[in-house]
Amino acid sequence: MGNTIIQKGKEKQICSRCIYDETVNGIYFDDNGVCNFCHTMENFLEKYQTGKPEGKKKLERIISQIKIDGKGKKYDCVIGVSGGTDSSFLLAKLIEWGLRPLAVHYDNTWNTAIATENIRKVLGKLNVDLYTYVVDNKEADDIFQSFMKAGVPELDASTDLALAEVMYRAAAKFNVKYVIEGHSFVTEGIAPIGSMYFDGKYIKSIHKLFGKLPMKTYPLMNFSAMMKWTLLKRIKKIRPFWYIDYNKEDARNYLQNEFNWEYYGGHHLENRITAFQHSYFNYYKFGIDNRNLSLAASARSRLMPRNEAIDIYYNQPPFIEDGLIDYFKERMGLSDEQFEKLMNVPNKNYKNYKTYKSLFEALRPLFYLLAKANLVPMSFYIKYTSKDNMTQRKY
Template identity: 50%
Template sequence: MKYQICSRCIYDTNIPNILFDSKGVCSYCAQIEELNEKFPNDERGKEKLNGLISQIKKDGKNKKYDALIGVSGGCDSSYLMHLMTKKYGLRLLAVHFDNTWNSTIATENIHNLTDCLGIDLYTYVVDANEFDDIIVSFLKAGVKDIETPTDIGLATTMNMAAEKYGIKYKIDGHSFRTEGIAPMDWIYMDAKYIKSVHKVHGKLKIKTFPNLWLYKQIKWMIFSRIKSIRPLYYLNYDKENAKKILSEEYGWKWYGGHHLENRTAAFFHSYFFPKRWNIDFRIAGYSAYCRDGRMTREEALSLMEQEPHMEQGLLDYYKKRLNLSDDDFTNLMHLPKKNYTDFKTYKKTFEKLRPFFYLMAKFDLIPWSFYIKYTKPHKYSE
């Protein structure tokens, strides 16, 4: 394909499976437009969110909690805790999956918010050696998706907490308008994938890691009727202003970049993707800002020329924590490159169950983004 850059964002022909229309607008912008129409953030969005909040409060009557919220110490989930408690008056349970790689800033941010807002905190801590073994197995597999275990762990933990406390609503801080859409060839995740990779390359038995098996996912959707709500989809969310509010009211601290509050995520974004795969994940967020009018394409391209923020000493910490010598690490970074299609996954099952997941998404039992991304037939492309 001849080189082309989107006329609206900064995605270009280096992005997997990208297409351009007659106006030069890319297919990822088209996906965002689909979500914009589905989840308007004007008066219609406010009305929709107000209705959801009223229903959440009604269903939470005579219960200790109205809803739970997944927290990481990051900006989006922290601001949402503030907003849902202060403005909308929800009684929240904060839920955190501790992969044992939190930065000090992330831990302080979580406790500052929950303490100041009077929110109970439910934390599930995975065995550190076990989780490290899963990380190393993904590195040995030669795939991109080394952050999959953390994301799956949080998703499962939220459902576990909802079931334990009889909570019917999960709230998370995802915002497609500020985060954009990452190509599936960059990030793929499901429980069977994790098991498949670990079975080949892992050494320890998985005992404490909360994997999101499909039968559990279906049980929580069908029988527990746990709904997935993303309030920021309906709001005109100004992330920079959110940082200011959090800092002034709670002493919240910025950690240098999106997803950098956890050290496995920081390694993934600051080193692994740029160095191992020649991919700078910041392009997704900057493109999202371009689409939403918060940044010009020229500003975004200029920022992309700067090196990704990297915590001082992170690389040494990563090697030491995983017991990797410099030679071990170098060898891992130069293994033959593979992808999720080289391992067993639920992808074909998700595709076969597309009509079922459509209904689940329609009734907020799974995120709409899961439906449009994971249930469509997909051909892997570098």
Template identity: 60%
Template sequence: MARINSDLSNVEFQVCSRCIYDERVDGISFDGNGVCSYCHRQDELMEYYGTGQSKGENKFDRIVEEIKRHGQGRRYDCVVGVSGGTDSSYMLHLAKERGLRPLAVHYDNTWNTAVSTQNIRKMLAALDVDLYTHVIDNKEADDIFRAFFLAGVPEIEASTDLALAEVMYRAAAKWGIRYALEGHSFVTEGITPLGSNYFDGKYIAAIHARYGSRPMKTYPLMTFSRFLWWAVVRRVQRVRPYWYIHYSKEGAMELLKEKYGWEYYGGHHLENRMTAFAHNVYLPGKFNVDFRNNTLAALARQGKLSREEAWDRYNAPRNTEAGLVSYFCKRLGFSEDEFEAIMRAPSRSWTEFPTYKKRFEHLRPLFAFLLRRGLVPHSFYLKYCFSEGSR
């Protein structure tokens, strides 16, 4: 991705006057004061959930009591997805601190770093938490990643994100658990624009059918019918505590280090080598997309960084692991020339492949109903159930 003038006063395109999102971000608009639509969306969500206020804390307290009530007599009362990263590790700490009995759930796409694996082990041992893990066959995982790379679409990690959700549902069903706690914070991460990162089960299956070579036998694919089954029949509620309470990623990291010997892995979303490749090599190199602006814009909104400092960091070189591209090519069977040719080839969009998007939009009233009952996340409803420009 080409570097931009780091002096905000000399940038040749519009940048939000409150954060550092600029006019290149999908779906962005600006008000008369130059504040972007994503800042306004965050404000609306903070008001709705009472994020970091007594209203939000009280809402979460009530959710915790309901989790405990429903979990009486059961071995576990909630599931928590874990990756070894900051957000999910702190979620385990928070669950135990609030008196919950979580079952940790992990989807192993076989690209974990040693640091992330050790972080999971340390957290589970210190908190006496059991682990339910699903390990995909490594050749099958690589075949799916290879298919997405050959397709030339940005969502190379879609299979991991959707699989974790499916595995969490499966674990919840196996132990009769009603609640799944997720470590996402729109305050620290924002809501990714639709055009940058869309995925669903039909999309993953379509990409793999066209470009893959191995059958998907161990991959936990979430189809549309399975999604509705988990939400409507099993009624597993997905709760995002950080949407209600005050959450500081920096404070969480310090607590995890001091209390559990947890280790930092070098950067946002770098606890997995495929994630590191996607964020540091693939997305900026092929699509001119740099998701560091999500976190840095959030820090600017919170006043933890000045806009100038956030913009400067956004335009600084990335922290990329030495040999990461070579590792990617070796695992997925690409020569250096093949890799470069694919990186230079025209990019493609999820809109060119079969998806459930129109079905989600058509059934928006159903998903609005499920949203009000906590059975689908607010971010899913906003991102998947509206056509562009209809919000």
């Protein structure tokens, strides 16, 4: 496979290492045809010594500090759980490493039965306590519909932000200083900002314009809350998979053997609103294929042959669970006509609405220090505070 691809009769330059093409926001290529996103991942591999002895030592030092800071407390860390591969496997690893985690779940009321059972099976066998925050289902659906009416692709952004807020709240409630996250840049990459963006102001502004119900139970993280958790409470975010080898297929096999855990068919498909966004909404309305993150990451990390990743991405549409679209319409109370009307709202993006983006950019030096101290993820600093999105500079 060369460095160009023909799609819809048009030739596009494609990264010689991953599968990103010239249409990706903020992309550029070096003399060898390698994109800046791949170089950023190379910089991460060097910084975190991912999968190498030094990376393992770095993580061991962090784990030792978590144990010291958690001495005398019921829990020494919190971890978000969804019933998916990453969080389930990471939870098992935390117990193996001798930590005492509190599992935190934000229930947006769209969980699949498989995900709910997976959480029960893993936590039950590991004897881990669960802290669950359940949002009002009508309120959650009103926020989701607001994003459809706004014509933006981040349909499920409210879930991601709410989980982060709920984890911070749980950590503060139990005086815990560490939030553990199951993200892996090796297997997932980092989303280009043109594909997906969200913050508390973005969610609030869209809901104010298009929502019908007040936000009473939704745990919104605004800027002041973010500053409280990071600067005042000094709650750190740790991503263990950034330091060690992590293979999703091996993780799934382990979970199935140890916990009778069940696979749900694809990345983020354990939740039906997320599955709708990734499999249908973004793909057919915006031409955004959210699989590009994991496929590009798998290709650049040689977890999957590049040709295979390219074939899947450019030639095979996303898998759609049987009945998913009908379930979405029924759950939202939408007729076929109303659904089609929402699907045909003029496409917009985060730049058309109020966000914290300019504030994040202005505070870039502060967020660099916070990222260096693990108080915000380094990926947040790169994606949200840079005007030119990702660059090849070393972090």
